[in-house]
Amino acid sequence: xxxxxxxxxxxxxxxxxxxxxxxxxxxxxxxxxxxxxxxxxxxxxxxxxxxxxxxxxxxxxxxxxxxxxxxxxxxxxxxxxxxxxxxxxxxxxxxxxxxxxxxxxxxxxxxxxxxxxxxxxxxxxxxxxxxxxxxxxxxxxxxxxxxxxxxxxxxxxxxxxxxxxxxxxxxxxxxxxxxxxxxxxxxxxxxxxxxxxxxxxxxxxxxxxxxxxxxxxxxxxxxxxxxxxxxxxxxxxxxxxxxxxxxxxxxxxxxxxxxxxxxxxxxxxxxxxxxxxxxxxxxxxxxxxxxxxxxxxxxxxxxxxxxxxxxxxxxxxxxxxxxxxxxxxxxxxxxxxxxxxxxxxxxxxxxxxxxxxxxxxxxxxxxxxxxxxxxxxxxxxxxx
Numbered sequence: 121x122x123x124x125x126x127x128x129x130x131x132x133x134x135x136x137x138x139x140x141x142x143x144x145x146x147x148x149x150x151x152x153x154x155x156x157x158x159x160x161x162x163x164x165x166x167x168x169x170x171x172x173x174x175x176x177x178x179x180x181x182x183x184x185x186x187x188x189x190x191x192x193x194x195x196x197x198x199x200x201x202x203x204x205x206x207x208x209x210x211x212x213x214x215x216x217x218x219x220x221x222x223x224x225x226x227x228x229x230x231x232x233x234x235x236x237x238x239x240x241x242x243x244x245x246x247x248x249x250x251x252x253x254x255x256x257x258x259x260x261x262x263x264x265x266x267x268x269x270x271x272x273x274x275x276x277x278x279x280x281x282x283x284x285x286x287x288x289x290x291x292x293x294x295x296x297x298x299x300x301x302x303x304x305x306x307x308x309x310x311x312x313x314x315x316x317x318x319x320x321x322x323x324x325x326x327x328x329x330x331x332x333x334x335x336x337x338x339x340x341x342x343x344x345x346x347x348x349x350x351x352x353x354x355x356x357x358x359x360x361x362x363x364x365x366x367x368x369x370x371x372x373x374x375x376x377x378x379x380x381x382x383x384x385x386x387x388x389x390x391x392x393x394x395x396x397x398x399x400x401x402x403x404x405x406x407x408x409x410x411x412x413x414x415x416x417x418x419x420x421x422x423x424x425x426x427x428x429x430x431x432x433x434x435x436x437x438x439x440x441x442x443x444x445x446x447x448x449x450x451x452x453x454x455x456x457x458x459x460x461x462x463x464x465x466x467x468x469x470x471x472x473x474x475x476x477x478x479x480x481x482x483x484x485x486x487x488x489x490x491x492x493x494x495x496x497x498x499x500x501x502x503x504x
Contacts, residue, residue: 132190444504
């Protein structure tokens, strides 16, 4: 691979959404040329990257043609054409995270089997081919309510997840290959981001706590640091590190976890890329998750993960009842609050619960940061 920081080095990114945009922003500080492939001609990263290619990262030939033009290929979304990236790897293109990791992680069933095979803690689960198999497992007692059904492929941002608590919910079952896992009642949801470079050097960010919007099943508040004791924080970091080691991954690994009522920590799922649970690091850590991902895939030493301030991150979602060209209401009022750092992703069209941006709120007092975050969430509205 060519020297990364040189005039002719090209970093290819499959996906040009908000994660791709922020990765391009980080790369630009090191003058790294970014080439982005995305099916949306108005993708968030389209106007920020060095070169933008309008095409599908799910199409075999399109990914092949794009990947053959770059020196290093990475992703901002798992749902890329896996056969194409495997072929590119055979042709000598450097790809991080590795295609073998992508093949495991993109399939939630293979993910769960991987945890079981590597003694990584996770909720009990079973795999099914269709909805009839799920119903049969309930009839014969192999599966008991409540449980969570997840589609094995294509689930994203709360899609492809169904909590089954009563017989009425059985009508909503996904009739596709899926997994069913024990429902972890009243769980605290946390996440840890770990980076690993090609030399095996690791760095881990402190655990964050996630509070979800009950309607959209998307993160509404993210608290850094998580409200857990030091022993639990150390255990969560250890689990994330062990997962990265077991995968032998190069790049970032975001590990989402449940803490059940007895204090057990269980892996929910992982993402092999920058992640919503790490947005706050742009302002609240010495090294942002985006710079850290670059360091890892370029084989550079990891940056410090020291947190400089407590932080709360809120996702700015499209308001219910509005679809069309985006209008940001309450922007001035939100920005008048000390410590508010706003990121607007540049998506032209809003729709209910679409991620349109995020705000990170910094304050030495975590309680005050939370109060400010609630004000921002209630004041800054994306309408049309």
